Amino acid sequence: MQLTVEFGGGLELLCDSVKIHSVNVDVPNGEEKLTMGDFLMWVSKNLIKERPEMFIKGDTVRPGVLVLVNDCDWELTGQLETTLEEQDVVVFISTLHGG
Amino acid sequence: MDTGEKLRRGGGRLCCICNDRRAALKRPKTLQQICRECFYAVFEEEIHQVIIKNQLFKPGERIAIGASGGKDSTVLAYVLSELNKRYSYGLDLFLLSIDEGITGYRDDSLETVKRNELQYGLPLKIISYKDLYGWTMDEIVKMIGLKNNCTFCGVFRRQALDRGAALLKVDKVATGHNADDIAETVLLNILRGDIARLSRCTSITTGEDGPIPRCKPFKYTYEKEIVMYAYFKKLDYFSTECIYSPNAYRGFAREFIKDLERIRPRAILDIIKSGEDFRISTSTKMPEQGTCERCGYISSQKWCKACVLLEGLNRGMPKLGIGRTRGMSSDQMKNPKPTGAAKNIESKQCGSLDF
Structure with missing residues (x-):
């Protein structure tokens, strides 16, 4: 599945300062859909190069990291249960940097 | 996948203010789901x-x-x-x-x-x-x-x-x-x-x-x-993040x-x-506000914190003024030893607000 990931608010520093990534992610074996929960694990394994604790805490994003799927706050779409589809754009923004 | 699908999924919910556009975020303050324009x-x-x-x-x-x-x-x-x-x-x-x-x-x-x-x-x-x-x-x-x-x-x-x-x-x-x-x-x-x-x-x-x-x-x-x-x-x-800020x-x-x-x-x-x-009990001593004798900035001590720190830096004693000001010996605060360096600082723009 072809997806676009964008990091902002300083999170890009965790992945070689690259803000926008075009990625290809497979739906996990035995699953019908790719959820944000699966995708978060994929991102932290494949895109995050350093200090993963700035991005992930437990099984979800660290508090203070905003997530938008197709420019919609993931708090409206079911957070970890949000299902992703072809060409979706997922944005992660840290609120924790600077003032 | 058509747009209908996307709408339904992407929070098919409408903005609770205008009831017209698709909600884009949940307000932390009110938990309202609202669209960008209403936001x-x-x-x-x-x-x-x-x-x-x-x-x-x-x-x-x-x-x-x-x-x-x-x-x-x-x-x-x-x-x-x-x-x-x-x-x-x-x-x-x-x-x-x-x-x-x-x-x-x-x-x-x-x-x-x-x-x-x-x-x-x-x-x-x-x-x-x-x-x-x-x-x-x-x-x-x-x-x-x-x-x-x-x-x-x-x-x-x-x-x-x-x-x-x-x-x-x-x-x-x-x-x-x-x-x-x-x-x-x-x-x-x-x-x-x-x-x-x-x-x-x-x-x-x-x-x-x-x-x-x-x-x-x-x-x-x-x-x-x-x-x-x-x-x-x-x-x-x-x-x-500031490179020096742990x-x-x-x-x-x-x-x-x-x-x-x-x-x-x-x-x-x-x-x-x-x-x-919070109410502060009357027995709690509040520091009195005065002005720094050296630069005129507001200070509860004889010298303001910046002047104390600067004095330390210029004398090569950077620990001066670090730690609890309140706990610092009052002699040290009241009688900072005059040194050659002190003159230097006075000539620096540590001075009054209208330099």
Whole structure:
């Protein structure tokens, strides 16, 4: 599945300062859909190069990291249960940097 | 996949204000689901109401916006200049930035502020530690290492903002402190037992008895909304952590607040409320406010903190003034030994506000 990931608010520093990534992610074996929960694990394994604790805490994003799927706050779409589809754009923004 | 599918999935819910457009975010303050356009409207209107209710500004005033290039001050500069036009506040707005002299951090963020100057058409003034104190943070860190450097930076920045404000001849400084910042500071002041600051830190306007008052128009504005606003409006801000800032204690308080917010977003406003409602028992001694004998800046001691720190730096004793000022031997504070270096400092612009 072809997806676009964008990091902002300083999170890009965790992945070689690259803000926008075009990625290809497979739906996990035995699953019908790719959820944000699966995708978060994929991102932290494949895109995050350093200090993963700035991005992930437990099984979800660290508090203070905003997530938008197709420019919609993931708090409206079911957070970890949000299902992703072809060409979706997922944005992660840290609120924790600077003032 | 068609657009219908996307709509249904992407929170097919409609904005609870206009009932027309698709909701784009959940407000932490009210848990309302609202669309972008309604979000802009309520976000700006709430800040306008805070400004009006608290009489933060008077018509004709000159206001400096403390601008770091970060998200809060960038959104503040944008929103204030919008509201100033929309509601005819009649304010002369300026951007005031502090250059601490941190290579790879502040030099980059100042570039952002310079772009903001053009984007929002607000005149910019930059004040540097080097000019004010004779030291950059890079030089200070070279001398003292990475311990206590934030103390130097914090004390120096406070004064630098005041001095910059005096140079701009502004009536007030507006800073981008948001609700999350204030809740965090309430907690920190409790954790440190700093009663004087605890009672001050929730005030929306401070320093009204001093030369230049400061105000926080974002006192009730959630960080999440500031970042969402900047993201949706595509505002140009800089977001890199200061290279010298470990500040673990504040970091824990921050994380704690964010954890609470996830469970109950109102926690942030409630902590601010708790801070506001604290009563200080009469037996608690409050430090008396005076002025620094050396530079004339407000100080509860004979010398202000910046002068004590600067004295330490210039004498090669950077630990001077580090730690608890209140616990510091009063002899040391009252009778700082005159040295050759002291003369030097006096000739530096550590002086009065109208240099």
